[in-house]
Amino acid sequence: MLEILYYFRCYLQIASIVIAIIYLTRFVKQSNEYKLFTLYLIYIAIIQVLLYYHASVKISSIYLFHFYFIGQFILLSFFYKELLKTAFIDWILLLVLLYLSIYYVINPQIFYEYHISGVLITQILLVFYSLYYFYKSLSSKRGFVYVNTGALIYFLTSVLFFASGNIILDFEFSLEFKKYVGIINDILYFIFQLLIFIEWYRNYRLKTA
Secondary structure (H helix, E strand, C coil), rough: CCHHHHHHHHHHHHHHHHHHHHHCCCCCCCHHHHHHHHHHHHHHHHHHHHHHHHHHCCCCCHCCCCHHHHHHHHHHHHHHHHHHHHHHHHHHHHHHHHHHHHHHHHHHHHHHCCCCHHHHHHHHHHHHHHHHHHHHHHCCCCCHHHHHHHHHHHHHHHHHHHHHHHHHHHHCCHHHHHHHHHHHHHHHHHCCCCCCCHHHHHHCCCCCC
């Protein structure tokens, strides 16, 4: 079981790189939202490579967690700003980054721990953007429907996963329980990746006559 889980996570890391490359092949002539989402995919692929390296040399990678959720929030905020064509996301982004900056300055030790409040704020806002985009899509046909669906599923459930990070670490839960929590998150991320690929395949691949 552990061996299967290891290979599945290796697959997810490789898939992150492959999907980023696939989107990059159609980067030049696409819309701003496509380009921003591609930058997000490239960023996530880089994080996955770094995670793999840290695991291979058996050193802690928890500090990358902060780069992951903050960078993700910034890039997807710009992505949803383009989709929604609204400026209020700029103000939300500014306020959240200001809060996080102050928090890290006051509590520098949190850089080597899970930052629950930071995860909750950023992930919940991404869920809000996704739901709002679904609402706007009811009145007109819009793009990135598959991506938005995957984002809603993944971020809504990962809020619970990451928010429980410190609880799982601090309390004596069994290894079996921790393993299944990780498996659930991996499966949800796989679904997100699958929907990202379907979005590209149906709407952006180079179609032959």
